[in-house]
Amino acid sequence: MSARVLQDHGLGLYLCESTQIHGEASSAAAWYAAALSTLDALPAPPPQKTGFAGPKTAPTETMKVPQDLQPLIDDGVIDEVIRSLKSGKEATVYLVRSGTHLRCAKVYRDMTQRSFQRRAQYQEGRKVRGSRETRAMNRGTRFGRREQEHEWKNAEVDALYRLAAADVRVPRPFGYFNDVLIMELVTDASGDPAPRLGEVELSPDVAREYHIFLMRQVARMLSLGLIHGDLSEFNILLAPDGPVIIDLPQVVNASGNNAAFAMLERDVNNIRTALGRFAPELLQTEFALEMWALYETGELHPHSRLTGIVVRDEPPADPASVIEVIEDAREEALRRRIGREERVE
Ligand SMILES: Nc1ncnc2c1ncn2[C@@H]1O[C@H](COP(=O)(O)OP(=O)(O)OP(=O)(O)O)[C@@H](O)[C@H]1O
Numbered sequence: 001m002s003a004r005v006l007q008d009h010g011l012g013l014y015l016c017e018s019t020q021i022h023g024e025a026s027s028a029a030a031w032y033a034a035a036l037s038t039l040d041a042l043p044a045p046p047p048q049k050t051g052f053a054g055p056k057t058a059p060t061e062t063m064k065v066p067q068d069l070q071p072l073i074d075d076g077v078i079d080e081v082i083r084s085l086k087s088g089k090e091a092t093v094y095l096v097r098s099g100t101h102l103r104c105a106k107v108y109r110d111m112t113q114r115s116f117q118r119r120a121q122y123q124e125g126r127k128v129r130g131s132r133e134t135r136a137m138n139r140g141t142r143f144g145r146r147e148q149e150h151e152w153k154n155a156e157v158d159a160l161y162r163l164a165a166a167d168v169r170v171p172r173p174f175g176y177f178n179d180v181l182i183m184e185l186v187t188d189a190s191g192d193p194a195p196r197l198g199e200v201e202l203s204p205d206v207a208r209e210y211h212i213f214l215m216r217q218v219a220r221m222l223s224l225g226l227i228h229g230d231l232s233e234f235n236i237l238l239a240p241d242g243p244v245i246i247d248l249p250q251v252v253n254a255s256g257n258n259a260a261f262a263m264l265e266r267d268v269n270n271i272r273t274a275l276g277r278f279a280p281e282l283l284q285t286e287f288a289l290e291m292w293a294l295y296e297t298g299e300l301h302p303h304s305r306l307t308g309i310v311v312r313d314e315p316p317a318d319p320a321s322v323i324e325v326i327e328d329a330r331e332e333a334l335r336r337r338i339g340r341e342e343r344v345e
């Protein structure tokens with residue numbers, strides 16, 4: 001493979017832009033080089049059977065309205081609560097009807113002591129309303145906790161608006177009412193709630209398409225200064241036109257958080273592992289390092305060209321000098337042995 005060295009990004013690595021791929025290059029590299037040139041218009045993945053066996057959206061009877069959603073019914077924001085889609089660690093997501101549209105309503109759980117501490121790591125570097133609020137949050141007072149709670153719930157709403165506006169494929173937000181986020185219901189081809197990436201079997205080709213698409217999405221987020229922070233095959237839904245990234249309350253501010261690179265790397269590698277099951281050559285890619293190096297030097301743009309190939313800054317071994325060192329060592333050993341033998345005589 002011939003590659004043009006772009007820059008030393010101070011991480012002990014060089015980024016290379018591949019210009020030509022020859023026979024010995026990995027098939028992943030060749031595939032990426034070909035696919036990335038047309039990536040912005042990711043072809044819609046072929047319709048596939050996902051194997052999702054979730055219940056149908058059409059209910060036989062509607063459920064009792066949960067307390068948190070009653071104000072939204074009273075205000076006419078939603079008309080009906082159809083059923084709970086999933087009750088997770090941080091929130092319960094309901095399937096609701098708003099006029100003739102099916103939507104998702106995400107109701108956040110109140111914080112426990114444990115999640116309060118866990119969240120602090122993600123919230124580092126986020127801009128909050130003012131210095132009084134920041135001090136209170138840092139001290140962990142009751143007011144501070146309320147602020148942190150408020151900040152956590154709002155972070156997902158803000159992130160969805162920012163990301164949707166920047167063409168990152170996330171559920172379209174429809175507003176935030178009484179601590180409840182109303183958003184687009186992501187569905188599969190038959191209108192059922194979409195399956196999660198971790199619940200389907202994929203062909204190698206579809207896995208590669210999804211991987212490239214998701215790397216571009218992560219890079220686009222990073223170019224806005226955001227890192228998902230909890231990206232995995234369980235926070236990616238599969239719509240007929242491709243993957244949709246969900247679940248963003250922990251979104252991380254890339255420039256103000258000491259653990260930012262570690263979180264980016266975890267996100268990127270979770271996707272690599274999940275899709276590498278179907279297309280093992282993906283496991284060789286190094287998108288986190290590549291994106292981060294570009295981000296740190298201010299060169300990452302929403303349409304930056306990425307290769308997934310990182311050449312580390314290790315000098316190539318020179319066979320002639322290695323042989324010379326071995327010869328020197330051998331001569332030295334011989335001299336010492338002769339010296340010992342002469343002393344004994
Ligand atoms: N916009 C959406 N469209 C369709 N389904 C959704 C949508 N948002 C969430 N879901 C479903 O609800 C589940 C939980 O949503 P989400 O991950 O946002 O909440 P969570 O409380 O953080 O859950 P977990 O702890 O499982 O990660 C998702 O895995 C998905 O199945």
Ligand SMILES: [Mg+2]
Nearest residue numbers: 088234235247
């Ligand atoms: Mg989730």
